[in-house]
Amino acid sequence: MSNNTGKKAHEPLFHIIKRNGLPFWKSWLIRILSVIAALIVCGIVIVFVTGENPLEMYKTMFEGAFGTERRRWGLMQDLAMLLCVSLAVTPAFKMKFWNIGAEGQVLIGGLATAACMILFGEKLSPYILYPLMICSSIIAGAVWAVIPAFFKAKWNTNETLFTLMMNYIAIQILSYFSYIWSNPKGSGKIGIINASSSAGWLPYIGNNKYLFNILIVLALTIFMYIYLKYSKHGYELSVVGESENTARYIGINVKKVIIRTMLLSGAICGIAGLLLVAGANHTVSSNAADGRGFTAIMVSWLAKFNPIYMILTSLLLVFLDKGATEISTTFSLNDSFSEIITGIIIFFIIGSEFFINYKIKFREKEVITKPETQETVKEGNEQ
Amino acid sequence: MIVAFITRAIMQAIPLLYGSTGEIITEKSGHLNLGTAGVMYVGGICGVIGAFMYETHTSSFNSVLAVLVPLLASVLGSAIMGLIYAVLTVTLRANQNVTGLALTTFGVGFGNFFGGSLIKLSGNTEIPSIALSNTSNAFRTTLPFADKLGVIGKLLFSYSFLAYAAIIIAFIATYYFNHTRSGLHLRAVGESPATADADGINVSAYKYGATIIGSVIAGLGGLYYVMDYANGVWSNDGFGDRGWLAIALVIFAIWRPNIGIIGSFVFGGLFIIHNYIPGLSMGAQEIFKMAPYVVTILVLIIVSTRKKRENLPPASLGLSYFREDR
Numbered sequence: 001m002s003n004n005t006g007k008k009a010h011e012p013l014f015h016i017i018k019r020n021g022l023p024f025w026k027s028w029l030i031r032i033l034s035v036i037a038a039l040i041v042c043g044i045v046i047v048f049v050t051g052e053n054p055l056e057m058y059k060t061m062f063e064g065a066f067g068t069e070r071r072r073w074g075l076m077q078d079l080a081m082l083l084c085v086s087l088a089v090t091p092a093f094k095m096k097f098w099n100i101g102a103e104g105q106v107l108i109g110g111l112a113t114a115a116c117m118i119l120f121g122e123k124l125s126p127y128i129l130y131p132l133m134i135c136s137s138i139i140a141g142a143v144w145a146v147i148p149a150f151f152k153a154k155w156n157t158n159e160t161l162f163t164l165m166m167n168y169i170a171i172q173i174l175s176y177f178s179y180i181w182s183n184p185k186g187s188g189k190i191g192i193i194n195a196s197s198s199a200g201w202l203p204y205i206g207n208n209k210y211l212f213n214i215l216i217v218l219a220l221t222i223f224m225y226i227y228l229k230y231s232k233h234g235y236e237l238s239v240v241g242e243s244e245n246t247a248r249y250i251g252i253n254v255k256k257v258i259i260r261t262m263l264l265s266g267a268i269c270g271i272a273g274l275l276l277v278a279g280a281n282h283t284v285s286s287n288a289a290d291g292r293g294f295t296a297i298m299v300s301w302l303a304k305f306n307p308i309y310m311i312l313t314s315l316l317l318v319f320l321d322k323g324a325t326e327i328s329t330t331f332s333l334n335d336s337f338s339e340i341i342t343g344i345i346i347f348f349i350i351g352s353e354f355f356i357n358y359k360i361k362f363r364e365k366e367v368i369t370k371p372e373t374q375e376t377v378k379e380g381n382e383q
Numbered sequence: 384m385i386v387a388f389i390t391r392a393i394m395q396a397i398p399l400l401y402g403s404t405g406e407i408i409t410e411k412s413g414h415l416n417l418g419t420a421g422v423m424y425v426g427g428i429c430g431v432i433g434a435f436m437y438e439t440h441t442s443s444f445n446s447v448l449a450v451l452v453p454l455l456a457s458v459l460g461s462a463i464m465g466l467i468y469a470v471l472t473v474t475l476r477a478n479q480n481v482t483g484l485a486l487t488t489f490g491v492g493f494g495n496f497f498g499g500s501l502i503k504l505s506g507n508t509e510i511p512s513i514a515l516s517n518t519s520n521a522f523r524t525t526l527p528f529a530d531k532l533g534v535i536g537k538l539l540f541s542y543s544f545l546a547y548a549a550i551i552i553a554f555i556a557t558y559y560f561n562h563t564r565s566g567l568h569l570r571a572v573g574e575s576p577a578t579a580d581a582d583g584i585n586v587s588a589y590k591y592g593a594t595i596i597g598s599v600i601a602g603l604g605g606l607y608y609v610m611d612y613a614n615g616v617w618s619n620d621g622f623g624d625r626g627w628l629a630i631a632l633v634i635f636a637i638w639r640p641n642i643g644i645i646g647s648f649v650f651g652g653l654f655i656i657h658n659y660i661p662g663l664s665m666g667a668q669e670i671f672k673m674a675p676y677v678v679t680i681l682v683l684i685i686v687s688t689r690k691k692r693e694n695l696p697p698a699s700l701g702l703s704y705f706r707e708d709r
Contacts, residue, residue, distance in 0.1 A: 343486070
């Protein structure tokens, strides 16, 4: 109506509106395009830094990740561990509980496992030792996660910062025990635990060190998929994530859901610690989690909290990490190169979400005000 | 020894103070930038790159230029980091936590990569390691009368200009929040962007401004660390977790830069206290290093249980604003 008054209201060149539901294939097309755009930018960075042909570099990356049998197993193991931590943080995120303390929860779980192995490894029979390790790692991870959850539920204490601080407390506790149990004495490192007896080591399947871990994580993935999609718990936590008020209105006990979900989240982090310590490294140090607690957040978020997609997104991140490490060894660069590449690709994928959720609507071409259009407008006014 | 402890504590405090002042400004606009750790790395390494370029390309060394070039490089680097964060979270409305963590991954990687590869990339193989002692000395110029005043001179005047700048910036930020109209607008944006928008405040401009200025200030903390604390020697991961500690300090300071000054001194002291308690075993030292984090958690809990309105974080912290959302 304002158009026919002659005074035109200022209309911006474009404005942004929310899309409601983009077709499945379109949203994935946008994501794939963003990854391609990111790879191009990374290519430019690579050329700038090394002066090599970027296609060659991507080939080197591929070699580094999949080149040999050993590398493939290493990739699978890293993929499984990252996926395991990602599975752990996912239910909490779906509830909009920003658990960035997975790092600490994994470490505490790993420390509990290591403690069992060191203290009881050669004294107890394996039939008692393994259950003890499993229980203590799960309990340790869950306790570490439930402390912030309790304060969040009770006083709405900011969980992002609380869980972040819990990471560092876990790291310091671990450093403390590294001195207590150091091997050789005074080195501040725990070293390989039970190297001679291999008590408490998770079993090798057909001579393969990592297969057991991979199978456990696969089972967890399926469990988490079902838990989130088909269980009542999964439904409740997604309602809490959407709107706490709605959840309260339909009779969900929000506090209970928060604490229960974080117990689960921490418990799975504890299992990740168990797998890392007993199944792969056979030792524990403050960088055992290797930043996975933080990377897992990106994995989970990029996969839209879907455990099956998370296999793909963690594959992407692990591939980038392995590949870029290969580049840095080939060209004797610093191995932090992979973090730069990962950062760039994540920026692009995060940015692309905007184009999936929103659409930009440009200002429509101004209508030339002919007499008859004014007539119709007038009619409209009279009505 | 107490004098030595206090001066060391204050030197530890300055990077944290820069980081927390920057982060407070960003958080006041409603954006929780978890990328501060990365921004501080970038601020540091860009300063190093600037200084390295200047030292290797100049024949006559000029102290003023030696300070200005790294300073500008550092400001530029951290401003770009802030801009990346702002574009993603303000314009593209990406999740702030995820973006911040990605920024940290990128920034720490960027710092370590160039720190480790700068010499190789420059093609100059004669230099064994990056030790920018000349630039560092220029940065560490102290007031001339500091030595003459004995203990007081050592306690109050023995620091470099960046240390005083940190405190001045914190005071300016406090004044800005509480006594200027623009500061009021910024707080309004952080508390309720929809209300601010209805009042005709340009929400996006404030968010961009706060994020970029906050990043620049945080980046100076990285620069101070390299040039001053570490004597111009870059060591990978040397900066450590100070960026996260700076975020912790924001809570400790209950979002007030002037409390942040005292808080940073306390944190600086807690950070190094294990070196000054005699007879601690190596293991026990690790337990003492926990102190800043435990204190932060206690503050976080106390603040949340008391629920005094002026002590709470900005109401819309962590939420992106979309005008057409209800």
